[in-house]
Amino acid sequence: MAVQLSFQYLHYGSPTAVCVCHRPASMSMFSTGILVLTSPLHTLPLRIAPVLSSAAQVVERTLYVHLHPGLNLGSAGQARPVYIPPVADVSSLIARLYSNAADVCGHLDVRVLLTNFRAQQSLVGTGGANNPFPSPQTLSHSPEVVLTDFHLQDPDQSLLVAQCLQRYAGHCYTCTPGLASVLLHPHLDTLEEKEEVELERHGPAGPEPLQTYSDVVVGGTFDRLHGAHKTLLNISCLLANKRFVIGLCDSELLKKKVLKELIEPYALRVERLQEFLQDVKPSLQYEIVPLSEPFGPSITDSNLQCIVVSEETRRGGEAVNKKRLENGLSELVLHEIQVIKDAHHSEIEEEKISSSSLRSRLLGTLLTPPKDNPLLPPVPYVIGLSGGSGSGKSSIARRLEALGAVRIDSDQLGHETYCPGAAAYQRVVEEFGEDILNDDKTINRRSLGRKVFGNKERLKSLTDIVWPEIALLVKHKIQQAREGKQVCILDAAVLLEAGWTEMVHEVWVTIIPEEEAALRIMARDGVSEEDARRRLESQWSNAQQVGHANVVLCTLWEPDVTQRQVQKAWKLLQERIQQRWENNSPLS
Numbered sequence: 001m002a003v004q005l006s007f008q009y010l011h012y013g014s015p016t017a018v019c020v021c022h023r024p025a026s027m028s029m030f031s032t033g034i035l036v037l038t039s040p041l042h043t044l045p046l047r048i049a050p051v052l053s054s055a056a057q058v059v060e061r062t063l064y065v066h067l068h069p070g071l072n073l074g075s076a077g078q079a080r081p082v083y084i085p086p087v088a089d090v091s092s093l094i095a096r097l098y099s100n101a102a103d104v105c106g107h108l109d110v111r112v113l114l115t116n117f118r119a120q121q122s123l124v125g126t127g128g129a130n131n132p133f134p135s136p137q138t139l140s141h142s143p144e145v146v147l148t149d150f151h152l153q154d155p156d157q158s159l160l161v162a163q164c165l166q167r168y169a170g171h172c173y174t175c176t177p178g179l180a181s182v183l184l185h186p187h188l189d190t191l192e193e194k195e196e197v198e199l200e201r202h203g204p205a206g207p208e209p210l211q212t213y214s215d216v217v218v219g220g221t222f223d224r225l226h227g228a229h230k231t232l233l234n235i236s237c238l239l240a241n242k243r244f245v246i247g248l249c250d251s252e253l254l255k256k257k258v259l260k261e262l263i264e265p266y267a268l269r270v271e272r273l274q275e276f277l278q279d280v281k282p283s284l285q286y287e288i289v290p291l292s293e294p295f296g297p298s299i300t301d302s303n304l305q306c307i308v309v310s311e312e313t314r315r316g317g318e319a320v321n322k323k324r325l326e327n328g329l330s331e332l333v334l335h336e337i338q339v340i341k342d343a344h345h346s347e348i349e350e351e352k353i354s355s356s357s358l359r360s361r362l363l364g365t366l367l368t369p370p371k372d373n374p375l376l377p378p379v380p381y382v383i384g385l386s387g388g389s390g391s392g393k394s395s396i397a398r399r400l401e402a403l404g405a406v407r408i409d410s411d412q413l414g415h416e417t418y419c420p421g422a423a424a425y426q427r428v429v430e431e432f433g434e435d436i437l438n439d440d441k442t443i444n445r446r447s448l449g450r451k452v453f454g455n456k457e458r459l460k461s462l463t464d465i466v467w468p469e470i471a472l473l474v475k476h477k478i479q480q481a482r483e484g485k486q487v488c489i490l491d492a493a494v495l496l497e498a499g500w501t502e503m504v505h506e507v508w509v510t511i512i513p514e515e516e517a518a519l520r521i522m523a524r525d526g527v528s529e530e531d532a533r534r535r536l537e538s539q540w541s542n543a544q545q546v547g548h549a550n551v552v553l554c555t556l557w558e559p560d561v562t563q564r565q566v567q568k569a570w571k572l573l574q575e576r577i578q579q580r581w582e583n584n585s586p587l588s
């Protein structure tokens with residue numbers, strides 16, 4: 001790639017960033033960048049937010065952070081990577097960095113790299129080698145741009161600094177050819193005073209060393225790796241000199257989690273962890289083991305020395321130590337890190353950054369893009385809304401109707417198919433006997449329900465009769481909605497089981513924990529718990545349905561929370577439909 005060697009002074013919107021940019025003119029944003037932080041450790045905490053928000057104006061996907069406090073990029077001879085001993089300030093800086101990143105550049109995948117951090121004792125026997133990068137480290141995403149907070153003494157220095165920075169980055173990491181460089185100058189006027197105060201607070205005592213350990217362990221679910229996970233992992237990597245063991249919650253341990261159906265599969269969580277850890281500190285030996293009970297290897301592995309916990313999991317750490325003592329093993333040092341607050345949390349979300357909040361934010365969004373079905377007419381756009389009994393599906397369908405959709409109620413159409421004189425009446429009576437009839441010869445649905453729910457074969461006999469009839473009525477209703485070019489919501493409890501996906505453009509699924517569904521069915525329909533459970537067992541599980549869903553909704557919380565989810569889903573749907581029109585328009 002040709003690199004344009006002229007300088008550009010770029011004023012990126014806000015006064016926080018003035019960049020000297022040395023890059024191909026055609027490229028406005030970079031996918032992956034590496035930020036080399038050179039400010040002294042005591043000043044970094046205050047600088048980190050403005051530096052990150054400046055960096056976020058240049059990088060859009062992955063931002064690696066390489067810490068080298070005090071690095072002099074103004075003198076080519078001095079800009080060489082060296083090992084830095086882990087100190088307590090680095091650990092709090094890491095927490096601060098991820099916390100600020102969540103606030104100011106939440107869309108970026110930030111990863112703090114620690115190859116150049118090593119405790120002095122673990123350097124013994126390496127012949128005093130002090131180069132953390134004998135060859136450039138390959139990262140999972142190659143940096144296309146290197147950025148720095150290095151403070152220019154005079155603007156004429158910028159070319160020298162940019163070149164020095166590129167050389168430094170290329171020495172440490174395999175970067176893309178034609179690596180661009182950006183010098184960030186966050187607005188620091190007010191910061192400088194505060195930094196003075198920080199310096200005074202620290203006093204002349206120097207940094208407090210961080211105790212490190214050969215083998216460190218943590219446990220967790222690590223669903224959708226976020227800043228709090230990364231802080232935990234990064235600090236564990238800082239503490240570990242040799243081996244890092246991660247107990248990864250699986251199966252039984254996930255059962256009680258909020259929106260457990262949206263937890264990433266085990267294999268994907270392992271893959272994401274491996275990629276992150278391999279970037280962060282490839283010299284460590286990583287072991288990721290499945291946890292089907294709370295303790296795993298933490299209570300049996302005699303080599304472990306330290307367990308990293310948060311305020312919330314400290315008690316778990318103490319329980320580990322109790323078990324270790326019972327098993328004749330030494331106690332682990334409990335290293336506690338702070339919980340990171342989530343500045344953007346909503347009222348149903350936890351105050352801390354959490355995976356369950358991230359999962360709840362997925363509700364109403366497009367999880368899987370719909371497949372194009374050329375046999376399906378483009379209008380009306382049909383949403384198949386499915387969901388277990390008691391999941392609140394029909395209330396969601398009504399909310400969508402209020403927003404302008406045409407609602408097709410399949411339960412209702414089902415009842416119509418076996419009204420006296422209707423297409424399926426005679427066959428249903430022949431199949432299930434006259435004891436399902438009321439005095440007025442109508443079918444008593446509760447009696448019929450008792451015969452079919454909990455009995456797969458009987459249920460199939462019923463659905464074999466009624467589904468084709470209901471499908472005809474549904475198609476007729478869809479046809480009618482075509483005139484108005486409207487969105488149709490096909491409210492169908494067992495849409496997936498019936499194989500009706502061919503009739504719809506998208507599948508939306510409502511979920512609710514099974515215990516809650518059973519309670520709702522009992523209260524609403526006045527049936528016993530046993531009957532409610534039987535009904536639920538006649539349907540696909542939440543997890544099975546979610547596996548086929550383009551959009552997932554959940555009615556577990558207050559009605560206005562459901563309403564906001566529905567409005568979000570509706571708004572995003574309108575955007576998708578508009579996009580479809582534009583793509584298929586003869587003018588496009």
Ligand SMILES: CC(=O)SCCNC(=O)CCNC(=O)[C@H](O)C(C)(C)COP(=O)(O)OP(=O)(O)OC[C@H]1O[C@@H](n2cnc3c(N)ncnc32)[C@H](O)[C@@H]1OP(=O)(O)O
Nearest residue numbers: 389390410411414445446448449492493494495498538539
């Ligand atoms: C493809 C579709 O989704 S079509 C719509 C569903 N209808 C059918 O499958 C037709 C067969 N079912 C029926 O005829 C009736 O449901 C009966 C006779 C079994 C029971 O009648 P009723 O007691 O009046 O119950 P109703 O029809 O209101 O349905 C009650 C619940 O049973 C569930 N249900 C209905 N049909 C089925 C089925 N075939 N399999 C599993 N569950 C079913 C629904 O989810 C509904 O729960 P929800 O309202 O919380 O979503």
